[in-house]
Amino acid sequence: xxxxxxxxxxxxxxxxxxxxxxxxxxxxxxxxxxxxxxxxxxxxxxxxxxxxxxxxxxxxxx
Numbered sequence: 001x002x003x004x005x006x007x008x009x010x011x012x013x014x015x016x017x018x019x020x021x022x023x024x025x026x027x028x029x030x031x032x033x034x035x036x037x038x039x040x041x042x043x044x045x046x047x048x049x050x051x052x053x054x055x056x057x058x059x060x061x062x
Contacts, residue, residue, distance in 0.1 A: 001029070005036055013045045020045075023052045031055050 006024060009016060027035065035051070042048050 001032055001036065005032060005039065008039060009048065012042075013048070016045065016048075020049065020052065023056060027052075027055060 002025065006021065009020075009024075024032070024035070034055075038051065039048075042051070
């Protein structure tokens with residue numbers, strides 16, 4: 001599932017930074033599943049970055 005979401009992100013937003021890749025790889029499986037569910041609602045890479053920061057700081061957004 002991790003490879004799939006990374007592929008979708010790359011296809012939609014282009015190559016992303018190593019920081020973003022590392023943040024995605026650090027997500028627990030449940031958060032990766034949540035990311036798959038909300039990914040299509042992101043309008044920009046900034047939306048993804050904000051979602052990742054909220055998840056990694058312990059906040060939960062759906």
